[in-house]
Amino acid sequence: MSSRLKDAAHLIPLVLVVLAGVAVFLLFRQVLVPKTFGQYGHYRAAALDDIRVRPVSFAGQATCAMCHDEVATTRSKGKHRGVSCEACHGPLAKHADDPAAMKPKKLAGTGLCQGCHKADKAKPAYFPQVVPAEHSGGAECLSCHQPHSPQMQ
Amino acid sequence: MGPTGVEGFMYPNEVELQWSILIVLYPFITGLVAGAFILASLERVFNVSAVKPTYRLALLTALAFLLVAPLPLQLHLGHPERSYEMYLTPHTSSAMAMFGFVYLWYLMVVLLLEIWLDYRVEIVEFSQTARAPWRWVYRILTLGSRNISPRARRIDERVGYVITVIGIPSAFLLHGYVGFIFGSVKANAWWSTPLMPVVFLFSAMVSGIAAVMLIYMAASKVRKVAIDMRCLDTICQYLFYVFVIDFSLEMLDLIHRVYEADESFRSLDFMVHTRLWASQVVLQILVGTVTPLVLLGANQVFKFREGARKAMYAAAGCLTMVGIFAMRWNVVIGGQLFSKSYLGYTSYKLQFATREGLGASIVLMLLPFAILWALLKLLPPWLEEKEPAGI
DSSP states (O other), X not given: OXXXXXXXXXXXXXXXXXXXXXXXXXXXXXXXXXXXXXXXXXXBTHHHHHHHTSOOOOXXXXXXXXXXXXXXXXXXXXXXXXXXXXXXXXXXXXXXHOTTTOOOOOOOHHHHHHHHHBOOTTSOTTSOOBOHHHHHTTOOGGGTOBTTBOSOO | OOOOSOEEOOOGXXXXXXXXXXXXXXXXHHHHHHHHHHHHHHHHHSOOGGGGGGHHHHHHHHHHHHHHTTHHHHHHHOOGGGTTHHHHSOOTTOHHHHHHHHHHIIIIIIIIHXXXXXXXXXXXXXXXXXXXXXXXXXXXXXXXXOOOOHHHHHHHHHHHHHHHHHHHHHHHHHHHHHHHHHHTOTTOTTTOOTTHHHHHHHHHHXXXXXXXXXXXXHHHHHHTOOOXXXXXXXXXXXXXXXXXXXXXXXXXXXXXXXXXXXXXXXXXXXXXXXXXXXXXXXXXXXXIIIHHHHHHHHHHHSOOOHHHHHHHHHHHHHHHHHHHHHHHHHHHTGGGTBOTTSSEEOOOOOOSSXXXXXXXXXXXXXXXXXXXXHHHHHSOTTHHHHSOSOO
16 A cells, blocks of 8 residues: 555646646736726626726717707708717817817718718618719719708708 | 629628637637547547557647647637636536637647647656756656656556546547537527537547657658558548548538528528638538548558558648548538628638738748647657667
8 A cells, every 4th residue: 555655646746737727717807807807797897997987989960969059950951860979079078168178170061971971882771872983973972962951951 | 712802781890700710720629639639549448559659649639739729719819817707707508618618628638638648657767867958847747746656657547548548538529519619609600500619629629640650750751660551551541531521511510501591501502602702612622521531531442552551641641631631621610701691702811911811820820830849859758669678
């Protein structure tokens, strides 16, 4: 019995090495995994605070409507009622905070409109699409359409 | 290479391939590991004494390639300093995170243990006979025990056997898993088939066996010793059988696709006839599968002279490697050449001197050989020939 054990004794350091490896791993895990990891889900809960302190860039259309109620009303009656102001105008939180400090750029139509309306096989068939060259011979879209109420009466 | 550029309609995020040649190397290299290990296990578990001369060589080959296996992924992701996080906070829904554990299990629990147990006698000897700096290395490797009595060795033998028995399913898991990662991408018709893990597994065995055979032949040539023809014949016999199964599985997949002809079929069929013609039909099937199968098959039927046999085996081995590499290429690259809309095709532009280019791939492919060379110096697998039994 004892000699049997002696002949297997060389396996003990092996087992110890393996166990030490596991122990080191668990220790590292203990130290390296952020404390708030897993509090709400499979992520670091403190990341939410990190994200919260980042500056807001979109104001949201409800905010735009507080000052630009005319435009908002126009839009709500037309086909672009589902398209948010900042989808076309870009992020404007700074402007909404202080209109004098940041004046939005003036938008050109054609490029903007084509981004959504240029005919493309990948777009669902129900979505209104035009082939600009055929539709208007490449003329500026705004020369006929109103951006906030685009359909032609 | 067929037509290049974009043809028809691609979604914007499909035009440029995200999974480069590095992702081709990853299943190729892991396949070599699994295949080499399975060849070694044959000798051990099924007692195929004919392949004994390649037993240790196969283990070291598996180790050398296993150490390199994660590197293409690291290079592809580009943030090696973050990769350990996968182990710290793994998510069970992430196939890649789980692969990390499969990999670690296989490396630590199977391969290193088996090699250590098998080489313990030599390690203990070298720890006494080797010259100064190396002596310390061997001394550390002994883990402090010099007991190499016949009984201790019998215990090693027994433990080693158990580990091999655990190791075979582990090797299957390792490479089956790589196939699983592709096969479970349900959005991709080219990959999404439950046959994928099985096909990957058998192709892994094919490539691993062929690689060990070639390395054995090359090593014998370099060391100027005669090749054990019985060993070589047996290996090639296995290679042939496994290859036949592998080829049948791939054809099964093909026939199934052709017969089922689902909504992706026209698109995939077109792709195979154009952009993948050279790499799939010519390289993978004709050059890399049918030709070696004919060469190997002929040897099962006719008896050739030794020289002719060697030449045929070497040719078959090399072509097999080309074929399996082409298969990985066609899976990984092919799966990204067609649009999910089935309306268009893009092409892959392989660069050279970039992080994911051909240059990096060549270096990654040479690295395992450098590691193998070092391992062969540290733990020579051919001692037994010089000093037959009774150590």
